[in-house]
Amino acid sequence: MRFLQTFQLQxxxxxxxxxxxxxxxxxLIGVERQYRQRSAGLRTNVLVAVGAAAFVDLAYHLASAxxxxxxxxxxxxxxxxLGAGAIMKEGTNVRGLNTAATxxxxxxxxxxxxADMVAQSALLTLFVLAGNTLLRPLVNAIDRIxxxxxxxxxxxxxxxxxxxxxxxxxxxxxxxRLEAASYPVRETKVVHxxxxxxxxxxxxxxxxxxxxxxxxxxxxxxxxxxxxxxxWNVSALE
Numbered sequence: 332m333r334f335l336q337t338f339q340l341q342x343x344x345x346x347x348x349x350x351x352x353x354x355x356x357x358x359l360i361g362v363e364r365q366y367r368q369r370s371a372g373l374r375t376n377v378l379v380a381v382g383a384a385a386f387v388d389l390a391y392h393l394a395s396a397x398x399x400x401x402x403x404x405x406x407x408x409x410x411x412x413l414g415a416g417a418i419m420k421e422g423t424n425v426r427g428l429n430t431a432a433t434x435x436x437x438x439x440x441x442x443x444x445x446a447d448m449v450a451q452s453a454l455l456t457l458f459v460l461a462g463n464t465l466l467r468p469l470v471n472a473i474d475r476i477x478x479x480x481x482x483x484x485x486x487x488x489x490x491x492x493x494x495x496x497x498x499x500x501x502x503x504x505x506x507x508r509l510e511a512a513s514y515p516v517r518e519t520k521v522v523h524x525x526x527x528x529x530x531x532x533x534x535x536x537x538x539x540x541x542x543x544x545x546x547x548x549x550x551x552x553x554x555x556x557x558x559x560x561x562x563w564n565v566s567a568l569e
Contacts, residue, residue, distance in 0.1 A: 345447065346388050353384035353444040356456040360437050363463055364430070371417050371430045379410065379434050380441035387445030403442050410438040433463065487514075487535040489548065489563040497557040498529045504555055505533050512548050514540060528559070540565070 357380030361373035383406050390402035414431030436459045443452035489509060493501040498521060506516050517536045524530050545563045552561040 342392060346392070348449070349384050349388045349444045349447060350381055352449050352452060353380040353441040356440050356444065356452055357381060357437055359456055360433065360440070360459055360463075363460060364433060367463075369430050369433075370427060371434050376434065376437045379413070379437040380444070383410070383438040383441030384445035385441075387442050391446060399446055403446075406438055406442055407435075410435050429463070433459065436462075485538060485540075486566045487537065487540050487545070487563065488532050488565075489535070489545065489552075490530055490532045490561070491552055491558050492524070492528055492530050492560040493557050494527055494559075495523065495529050498531060501555065501557045502531050504557070505531060505552065508548050508551055509533060509535065512544055514544075514548070 354377060357377040358373065360380070361376035364376055365372035386402050386406060387399050390398040394401075414434050417430040417434065418427040436455070440452045440455050440459070443449075443455060489505065491501055491505055502519055502521065506519065509516055515536045516533045518534050520532045520534075522530045522532070549561045549563055552558050
């Protein structure tokens, strides 16, 4: 039996230490993700870390450092497919990027553990946890800062409401008013809200606009007899 011929207690203990380290550190990352109810929680992060450690450890024992390096390269690219499954796009909103990045970092933790770099994998775990916890107050503080339309690149839309019979004419008026104000239109969308109301939305090419100028355009649009309501909004780019 080949197992009895090749089994070495020292190598087995080395593998055990690598997998145990990946399991413990993956658990630390996974607990934080599970607490925040992320799609990739405790078990996923543990399995990613342990799996990466197992592949790197196996390659290291079969082909030494050169083999481990090649496997690490495949782990880096392969984990991207798993991360892609955690990313969801809902309209203009993208969710799961942080979860995918955490899975990528968990794989790095496991790869370090598999390469017997226990101290480095522990250090990396601390940085991952710090990124997901200590930086949250800073992220929340930045998100609460109002968007400065003068200096920020953003997504601008101007919307008007009219009746279906005048939709074509109002769309032309909307485009003309915006272009006269030096805000060319990238595209327009027509949405039928009801039998009596149609909403026409123009997306601007410009990624920086003067709110006062857009307010002036809105004021001019509301004077048109075919426009019952007009407004504009700005949102951050993806």
